[in-house]
Amino acid sequence: MIMEKIPPLFDFDTMPEPETFSNGLTGQDIISVSQFNLEKLRYIFERAREMRELVERRGSADLLKGKIEAALFYEPSTRTSASFIAAMERLGGSVIPITQGVQFSSVSKGETLADTIRTLEQYADVIVLRHPKIGAAQVAADYADVPVINAGDGAGEHPTQALLDLFTIREELGHVDGLRVAMVGDLRYGRTVHSLTRLLRHFDISLRFVSPEILRLPLTVMNEVIDAKIDVRETHDVADVIENVDVLYVTRVQKERFTDLAQYEEVKNQYEITPELMARAKKKMVVMHPLPRVGEIHYSVDDDPRAAYFRQVRNGMYIRMALLAAVLGKA
Numbered sequence: 001m002i003m004e005k006i007p008p009l010f011d012f013d014t015m016p017e018p019e020t021f022s023n024g025l026t027g028q029d030i031i032s033v034s035q036f037n038l039e040k041l042r043y044i045f046e047r048a049r050e051m052r053e054l055v056e057r058r059g060s061a062d063l064l065k066g067k068i069e070a071a072l073f074y075e076p077s078t079r080t081s082a083s084f085i086a087a088m089e090r091l092g093g094s095v096i097p098i099t100q101g102v103q104f105s106s107v108s109k110g111e112t113l114a115d116t117i118r119t120l121e122q123y124a125d126v127i128v129l130r131h132p133k134i135g136a137a138q139v140a141a142d143y144a145d146v147p148v149i150n151a152g153d154g155a156g157e158h159p160t161q162a163l164l165d166l167f168t169i170r171e172e173l174g175h176v177d178g179l180r181v182a183m184v185g186d187l188r189y190g191r192t193v194h195s196l197t198r199l200l201r202h203f204d205i206s207l208r209f210v211s212p213e214i215l216r217l218p219l220t221v222m223n224e225v226i227d228a229k230i231d232v233r234e235t236h237d238v239a240d241v242i243e244n245v246d247v248l249y250v251t252r253v254q255k256e257r258f259t260d261l262a263q264y265e266e267v268k269n270q271y272e273i274t275p276e277l278m279a280r281a282k283k284k285m286v287v288m289h290p291l292p293r294v295g296e297i298h299y300s301v302d303d304d305p306r307a308a309y310f311r312q313v314r315n316g317m318y319i320r321m322a323l324l325a326a327v328l329g330k331a
């Protein structure tokens, strides 16, 4: 049988020096969404679309062949860690995963973050770090000569999640300007909320924040929204916003951030998106969630075409492929 020869999608091997293509991201740490302006966002989204095409047509490429990523996760993760591994491997690179096994690494012997980072950079070309402390990614970046990518620093930021969230909004609805976005749940400790809110300041949108009183958006983030002159309102009730939103961004109450578990118990089951609630929403809108969900979205909503959270998961891989390529100078 004659095998059909699939034409190459991009001639990666003969591409010119990539520095000029990477839009200033080569060699850079990715710590906060504040590093991204519209031009950089557009660049990453264009690359992410190419990565999707690449995966759909060929599955993988050799773009990052020989490159090594150290994935150091001090907090639980399924999607972020798996997609950072998948992204690297689909581009031909490889990964040192220190993920499920932080407890088996020298971290458990009391090694400092600084020493762990200075060790890993001896082996790896890029370090992906998730850590329970706000600011940990910046500390790591200060010690490392190789790029550090923040995969979530406590209740601080989660920039790569925000990029994939914004990308998902654009892919699902075709545009961002003019949209009304509601964020629901734990706006206080939810780092994905903080990062996405900050990113959305670049657009002409309105924001609705829905949370229990004790889980309202931190004042620092709220002030940034107000300074950006964005139309913003807060409420405790999803019913107040459901009929008029284009994006419903639902989040988990971040149990691990509470010092008083009784307080967590009080607010944990405040919201549940149900088919009844969805019946009142616009025909063209999307429900998103960074996942994991622990009861905020009823499983019967999954069949609703507006439920975008698993497409959102997949977009995470494309965005991380685009980012790794850019940071490693192979855009």
Ligand code: NCD
Residues within 6 Å of the ligand: 079, 080, 152, 158, 161, 191, 192, 251, 252, 254, 290, 291, 292
């Ligand atoms: C989020 C996180 O870790 O901040 N998950 C993720 O990265 N997809 C949200 C969460 O844990 O609730």
